[in-house]
Amino acid sequence: MQITNTSKTAKTYTQEEAFLASLKYFKGDDLAARVWVNKYALKDSDGNIYEGTPDDMHRRIAKEIARVEKKYPNPMSEDEVFELIRDFKYIVPQGSPMAGIGNPYQIASLSNCFVIGNDGVSDSYGGIMKTDQEQVQLMKRRGGVGHDLSHIRPKGSPVKNSALTSTGIVPFMERFSNSTREVAQDGRRGALMLSISINHPDSEDFIDAKMEQGKVTGANVSVRIDDDFMRSVASGDPYVQKYPIQSEDPKYTREIDAGKLWGKIVHNAWQSAEPGILFWDTISRESVPDCYADLGYKTVSTNPCGEIPLCPYDSCRLLAINLFSYVKDPFTDKASFDFELFKKHVAYAQRIMDDIIDLELEKIDAILAKIEADPESDEVKHVEKNLWLNIRKKAHEGRRTGIGITAEGDMLAGLGYRYGTEKANEFSVTVHKTIALEAYRASVHTAKERGPFAIFDAEREKDNPFILRLREADEKLYYEMLEFGRRNIALLTIAPTGTTSLMTQTTSGIEPVFLPVYKRRRKVNPNDKDVRVDFVDEVGDSWEEYMVFHHRFKQWMEVNGIDADKNYSQTELDELIKRSPYYKATSNDVDWLSKVHLQGSVQQWVDHSISVTINLPNNVSEELVGQLYLEAWKAGCKGVTVYRDGSRSGVLISSDETKGEKEEEENRSSFPTKRPQVLETDVVRFQNNKEKWIAFIGLIDGKPYEIFTGLADDEDGILLPRWVEHGRIIKNRNEDGTSRYDFQYKNKRGYKTTIEGLSHKFNPEFWNYAKLISSTLRHEMPIDRVVNLINSLQLDNESINTWKNGVARALKRYVPDGTEAKGQKCSNCNSPDLMYQEGCLTCKNCGSSKCG
Structure with missing residues (x-):
């Protein structure tokens, strides 16, 4: 592997210098500048920054791509590659490739996502620990990970150990989730997808696991649903679950009401936006790599966002093409899409992606060399080493790529189409069909120069639906593929572009604009000259409010001679938006069924999958969510995620904040200031240092009304069995007339068990502070402010400070x-x-x- 930029005399930048330089580069966009500096600028472990602007990063990437190109016929030059990727205008390597290509300071993979295998893995503790270790080893190298749990035997199955019966799926969901949260990646958490087949007898427990507060918080969860289950839902016929799943001779079978379980899935998705759904027969049927299932390419799960279904130990690198950049004369009557330039660039993008696989193989060799050099014994290193050897084999053998897009919403707006309309959907399908044909054509041409992927076999693929669509659309391409093969086993995806779209300053992925205008605040000194104070917070700090225009909405304003620097009223902004191509085209405006049909139509031209969210208002019914899921299955979607406003709050807020605050005030539930005799209660356990603590949180309408916290008495179980997570706190009176608080829960046989006098179980000082804090909750102080209040308490007693931290940690779970x-x-x-x-x-x- 070639090492660059290691000279001790290489120019370095302070954080502030890099931020100011990149702020100028992004024309004053402080969010884009900070994201680039913090996530993608080349830096070493001491915090030294070696790149001042993205131009430096793009030059670093171009240099490495050009180095690989020289190995092959007709190489692209460094300058040619640089012009394709500079300014985030056309071709944008995403995430790990952007940060890792040419980076000598970090031994990490260039892959954005991995799936690890249950292919041949037992559900013994040894097999589960192996999966857990593989997950952690990948996450420490920047990878998002997915794996399937369908191989774990269902709850109650006999096992030959001291437990006698299996605990089922859920405890292992927690294990894998906790491992994810433990892996810090440069200040961020790992990303994990857990999936299970609906055919598995524990699938209902899996579906319910995240509905419990604080459970499985380190993972996304999705259910693999087969066509038989969907047909059973439609017909009302029973559905048979079994273990092992899909076995011809299962050890266990159970007949269930498919409609009832479907209702549970729909309800949970309506309430919490999870689980996601993977239409597994569609994925398996359409997957080109599954033509090689017997050679180890059977798809078993997806990456954390669901856009890359993968076989065990395969990985994928992502790249996005900025669609807006191919709109000529955007936001004018002369607007058009430059298909000729677009086709040319898709071919270059596919070639660059193939080069990145070579760079990835070098990175994996560096990881393996690092493992060999580590001082641990071979026994300790065995799992990690074999993991990377397996990943290397799949990357070398299949050479999988992940070409996607960003700025779909802006492209349509620039051309004068309203996102979600029939004409807009038709144009989107044309664009994605073009990507598929040109990327596959480029892979065939690259195979002609460099050779096909190692196991290419046209006979295996001849009946694959995706390949047949390519043949129908372009027979010449199909017969060229028969003659020369293809360089890559699978090529296309549509991923969420997240931080990438911040730097392209466009809409994200295939999504519409979230909001064309939103409001932000910056703190100001009210005594400064010419300062405007729009808001004073509860601690007396002064803030100026200012509008932030979506970059392309601002471009539309400028093209149409509208002053983008004016301080507009809300009424004026509403009128502006109505005149723009973004009107009725935001995430919350787009017709839901139209979005499902768009996803299904585009999916026909994407050989992996699509990450897209259907945004719904808060007041939609569960029935509508179920209808959208059914339509997604019928439309040919491989997966679907529904987000109902308020089920998991977003970050951006409407510019009409005054109206929102008024509605919030009107909708606020009126907590009784006099405590009800009985409160539903959550039990939260946590550790402070090495001590085990427990919190009882009384709830009204699902919001904290009181909290009592103290040391958990684990020695004799006098306080509470470990499995209890919910119950009721009942206010009673002692014989002397004083009040006491009892906790009541149902034991495993369903009988009520009461622990009397919680106040006597905890330190009296803890109890008094708890009552004080509970009074703030009862008067509906927002939870985040209660947490701030607790953190600000000045307490001399060390044990009280420990208690204070525990209360804050317990309550943070309830901050929206x-x-x-x-x-x-x-x-x-x-x-x-x-x-x-x-x-x-x-x-x-x-x-x-x-x-x-």
């Missing part, structure tokens, strides 16, 4: 996702733009996350 953490700064980039996400503080600028 997307809540801004005011008055705090990111420890990684010093940004004040922090928000709560699953009880953790996450920085909107650099993406770092801090839990606990």
